[in-house]
Amino acid sequence: MSCTENESGPFVVFFLPAVVGCLTILLAKRWANSQVVSGSSTAVSRRRKIIKDPLIKRPLPPIALKMLPPGSKKANGVTKKGCIGGDEELMQKRVSQPARVSPSSSPSAASDMKYTEGPVAPKHIPFPVIPHDGELLFEFMTLVFTLLAAALQFLNLYRTVWWLPHSHTNQAMNFYLIDIHLVSFIVAILSRRFLLSLTMAILRSFLNPKFLPHATVASRMFILGVILGVLAWCTYFIALKYPLMKLFYLCYPAIIYFLLFGFRATPFLALDTGGARSLHSCSSDQRQVRAEVEMFRQDFNYRLNMILFNSVCGAYYTSFVPCCFAQSYLYYSVSLTSQQTGFVWGALFCRLGAALLPARYCDVAHRAALHQAPSSESPSPSSWCGARLWAPDPSHDRFYAVFKNPSTLLCVFLCLQLALIFVQLCLLFSNIPWHGYLAIFLLLFMNYYTMFKLVRDYIVAWKVYKAESMIQEKNINAPVT
Incomplete structure (x- = not known):
């Protein structure tokens, strides 16, 4: 049977559009797949x-x-x-270019090979959100703890034996021996951060956000003026009753403050973080990596200075200054007051460390540290240039050693807190006076709360970085040429 012109009409009308449509769908699918592959890889040329x-x-x-x-x-x-x-x-063009991937026996295995050049970029795992205390709650709890520590130290100094039948007093302390101006000085020093936090919380509740920066500056100036005025008023009356040498005890932390922070007022009124950004930008440009690591290194040192100064300042004014201004005829246990000073300093150090160096901040610094290489992996100083990796720098090596695995830093704070609690529990079973039992018992409440925060942060960070190290090792051991 021969095909005529009229018999070929149905084939052209029905079958030819179907074939063209199928070819169009296949070409569109292949184009879409090529766009996905080209969008996910930046190292392959056009x-x-x-x-x-x-x-x-x-x-x-x-x-x-x-x-x-x-x-x-x-x-x-x-x-x-x-x-x-x-x-x-x-x-010939392919032979002249460096080989990317060695062919595999199966197409699926060959498609899984990586197209990368140079060192493998680090893989970051999203860090889970860990709830923390707000600024106002943290400052309130810290104020209550320091005021309680100061009251317990005054109890160690001016306690009485009021329970004896022939005692001439029915009060637990000789309140008439306590200088009210010294107490006012200590309370003004300890409450400075809480007053600013409370003022800012009130302003945020009803003030327009665009006026908040100006209100913050005004409130800081006002709180600073009030605190300095109260301190000057108390110092004047203290100078009338005590030798001039004892005034040096009151002003000694101010010398340390000016050496650490200069004439800035913000670190005195708040736990300032130095204005460091809390986000990390992944970059292959070593100049940008060095600048980011240097910024985090300076911010970390600044936070350490804040932790050391505020913990020493809190323990100094709550436990050491009352002993300096005690009357010469007053008898008290030097060992008991000294251990009280050490316990307060240790508790404040761990508490401020958990607040200023939380797990979230350590994770951001850890991401920046992974992009740098220690000096042992860097080229020699003679061959070093700005586009290469790190030149020998001990400060950056220390930063890399600390934040290569931040769970180690959290473990250090946790071990200090556990050691402090262990010593206090051992003292509870020793032969100490009743006011010593009371001081340790009350201070343990804040130490338990801080221990809970540190244990939670350490467990989360340890699990996250363990999984990250396994992924990183798998990524490094992958076939990359």
């Missing part, structure tokens, strides 16, 4: 995004060989698509 390697995706198509006379244009490589001259030119 030519390689378009021309795919036949060794990976599909076998080489059969090449039709033709016998061509020597000297012809096609033999010289000026051929059309699909001829042997163009394939030889393409293979």
Whole structure:
């Protein structure tokens, strides 16, 4: 049976559009897949995004060989698509370039090979959100703890034996021996941060956010003026009753403050973090990596200064200053007052460390540290340049050692807190006076709360960084050329 012109009409009308539609769908699908692959890889050039390697995706198509006379244009490589001259030119270009991937026996295994150059970029795991106390709650609890510590130290100094039948007093302390101006001085020093936090919390509740920066500056100036005025008033009356040498005891922390922070008022009124950003930007530019690590290193040192100064200042004014201004005829246990000073300092140090160096902050610094290399992996100073890795720098080496695994830093704070609690529990079973029992018992409440915070942060950080190290080792051991 022969096909006429009228019989070919249904084939053209029905089958040809279907074939064209299928080809269009296949081409669109392949184009979409190529866009996904090209969007996820930034190290592959534009030519390689378009021309795919036949060794990976599909076998080489059969090449039709033709016998061509020597000297012809096609033999010289000026051929059309699909001829042997163009394939030889393409293979020569591929041979001249560095090999990316070695061909595998199976196409699926070859498609999983990585296209990377140089060192493998670190993989960051999202750190879980850990709830922490707000600024106002933290300052309130710290104020209550320090005021309680000061009251317990005054109890160690001015206690009485009021329970004896022939005692001439019915009160637990000789309140008439306590200088009210000294107590006011101590309370003003200890409450400075809480007053500012309370003022800012009130202003945030009803003030427009665009006026908040100006209100913050005004409130800091007002609180600073009030605190300095109260301190000057108390110092005047203290100078009338005590030798001039004892005034040096009151002003000694001010000398340390000016050496650490200069003439800035913000660290005195608040736990300032130095204005460091809390986000990390992944970058392969070593100049940017060095600048970011240097910023985090300075901020970490600043936070350590804040922790040391505020913990020493709190223990100094709550436990040491009352002993300095005690009357010469007053008898008290030096060992008991000294251990009270040490317990207060240890509790404040761990509490401020958990607040200023939380697990979230350590994770951000850890991400920045992973992008740097220690000096042992860096080139020699003579061959070092700005575009390469780290030059020998001991400060950056220390930063890398601390934040390579921040759970170690959290473990240090946790061990200090556990050691402090262990010593206090051992003293409870020793032969100490009744006021010593009371002091240790009340201070343990705050230590238990801080221990809970540190244990939680350490467990979360330890699990996160353990999983991150396993992923990093797997990424390093992957076949990369």
